[in-house]
Amino acid sequence: MRAATRPVVATPADAETGDAARSGSVAFGPLADSLGFHLRLAQIAAFEEFFAAFAEDGLQPGGFSVLITIRENPGVRQGILANALRIKRSHMAKIVQGFGEAGLIERRVPPDDRRAVELTLTEAGHRLVAAKMPKFLQHERASAAALTKDERHTLFALLRKLNGL
Amino acid sequence: MRAATRPVVATPADAETGDAARSGSVAFGPLADSLGFHLRLAQIAAFEEFFAAFAEDGLQPGGFSVLITIRENPGVRQGILANALRIKRSHMAKIVQGFGEAGLIERRVPPDDRRAVELTLTEAGHRLVAAKMPKFLQHERASAAALTKDERHTLFALLRKLNGL
DNA sequence: CATGGATTGTTTTCGAGTGGACAAAATTGC
């Protein structure tokens, strides 16, 4: 904007400075064809939308996904849950400890394998998930609003295939 | 071990514990239709592939994307680069500082705006990017190997549209 | 100019997530 017309006070040594110095547009080069890069951008946007919707509830994407999955799989073992959600076991231990102290989940040691921990939602946990689920579903419908319904469907199918699900 | 966790001895009343307790399969429920969840899974996989390919080179996805983009946009200002790559300015300051100390990039303060910093690759930076680029391009072709060429093309188009690029 | 506000990058502080060592329990092989 302001840059295009302004003379650059470059010393001779600065002559090679490119156009991008002042313009707001950046060439992505090989990055424009990078799957990881595009996935990262998309995920950042998705998380920002999630936080915008759930900031007031103190919920994070990871934590909410843990609660949802425990509800869908009562008694699931902590390590299996971690594998399914691609959360490291050491991190899952922290998350589960926090939810346990918050009274949202119950940790039960099965008698036939006393190393393991089985997770279930407490009554409070069920209430929280039930209360937030409508907003979550609404948020999911609104995400990817830049795409048509068909495009969204195609994107999901491709991501599922990519993730082996 | 779990001194804090009182082992709850199972009684017949616990019989409602779900199938997931021991099975390795987990039902995802509403998560199966969550864009953010699928994006997260895909990105984790993509990053793991990147690290598997570049671990020996001590390169990280974010850092490499910064170097690539500086090469494509010599003299780009640090804040504009941060915006383009969706890296926070405070984080970009760290990254740029590290690369500067490593002798890979040069930070130049333009005389007409002495707040700004313009970034260019040093000779060593150019050599590093040039040396790693073939492996990067190879890695990009190999990623998303679970998809056909057409599917990959479609996925890219959808992600670009989703990201507004 | 001069002063108040906006922009740009840095620093500090904090939480999320990882990796590795560890302890307890289970399983396997002898």
Added chain:
DNA sequence: GCAATTTTGTCCACTCGAAAACAATCCATG
């Protein structure tokens, strides 16, 4: 039965990245 190995969760140290306060500089308006 018993030792060695494996599995499961936890703890500790660390890195990556974000939020916010900060300093320096530029700009706009009088």
